[in-house]
Amino acid sequence: MKTLTETGITEEALARLANCPSPRLREIATSLTRHLHEFVREVSLTPEEWEAGIEFLTEAGHITDDKRQEFILLSDTLGLSATVDIIANRGGAGGDATESSLLGPFFRKGAPTFLNDADISAGAMGEPIIVSGRVLNQRGKPIARATIDTWQASADGKYDLQQPHPDEMKLRGRFLTDDDGRFRFRSVRPSSYPVPADGPVGRMLRALGRHPYRPAHIHFMIAAPGYDTLTTALYLDGDRYLDSDAVFGAKQSLVVHIEPSSGATASAIDFNFILNAATR
Numbered sequence: 622m623k624t625l626t627e628t629g630i631t632e633e634a635l636a637r638l639a640n641c642p643s644p645r646l647r648e649i650a651t652s653l654t655r656h657l658h659e660f661v662r663e664v665s666l667t668p669e670e671w672e673a674g675i676e677f678l679t680e681a682g683h684i685t686d687d688k689r690q691e692f693i694l695l696s697d698t699l700g701l702s703a704t705v706d707i708i709a710n711r712g713g714a715g716g717d718a719t720e721s722s723l724l725g726p727f728f729r730k731g732a733p734t735f736l737n738d739a740d741i742s743a744g745a746m747g748e749p750i751i752v753s754g755r756v757l758n759q760r761g762k763p764i765a766r767a768t769i770d771t772w773q774a775s776a777d778g779k780y781d782l783q784q785p786h787p788d789e790m791k792l793r794g795r796f797l798t799d800d801d802g803r804f805r806f807r808s809v810r811p812s813s814y815p816v817p818a819d820g821p822v823g824r825m826l827r828a829l830g831r832h833p834y835r836p837a838h839i840h841f842m843i844a845a846p847g848y849d850t851l852t853t854a855l856y857l858d859g860d861r862y863l864d865s866d867a868v869f870g871a872k873q874s875l876v877v878h879i880e881p882s883s884g885a886t887a888s889a890i891d892f893n894f895i896l897n898a899a900t901r
Contacts, residue, residue, distance in 0.1 A: 697868035743791040747776030747809030749887040763802025767845035778814030836860035
């Protein structure tokens with residue numbers, strides 16, 4: 622039987638992965654094991670700190686259910702989700718293609734389909750806005766019949782899933798671009814909002830001296846045959862949390878100016894989305 626040292630135990634743990642039948646799983650487990658062991662050595666983690674970490678993860682599991690995923694929230698607030706997203710999209714983000722952004726936890730399948738110029742607010746109160754633009758390829762040609770899913774928070778920073786009647790879909794919808802790749806819909810201006818901060822992740826943020834807020838934004842998922850599906854969001858210029866987004870989702874190229882209202886005309890956002898030709 623070997624006498625294990627603080628470095629020798631790492632080599633022994635790695636050796637026990639040698640017979641893993643999946644090369645990719647072996648690669649991931651090997652790197653994860655190596656980095657975890659190195660982390661413990663680097664910070665000289667104490668048994669009490671290790672136990673506190675286990676308790677934190679256990680609490681995250683207990684609070685997670687079919688409507689709340691605390692581990693995704695943890696990943697988001699550590700910047701891990703954003704890193705995975707950037708790496709996943711780096712191969713096809715050439716030229717002027719629109720950058721991706723996080724899907725977030727509030728996407729819902731089965732959103733109502735609207736004709737262009739429809740109002741998705743479903744009676745929600747707030748400053749009226751008009752959102753329009755085109756969906757183009759990297760040569761600047763319009764993509765007709767592209768499917769656009771959009772969803773957003775309300776003027777008080779809540780999604781429909783967080784409202785008293787979560788089965789009612791509001792501030793979300795699906796559109797098809799016209800022959801010129803154009804889309805247009807009406808809504809209300811969203812607000813910045815905090816991620817759920819009443820659980821272990823919120824406690825972690827407070828301990829680290831961080832706030833839980835996301836800047837105001839509107840989500841989009843755009844799909845068309847022959848193109849990679851784009852999941853992104855438009856972030857409203859001037860929001861105080863643009864440079865400190867709690868989940869690291871805001872990107873400079875996705876910040877949009879709202880043209881102020883003029884008389885009977887609502888405030889407006891106009892943005893052209895550029896899709897990558899299919900790479901998968």
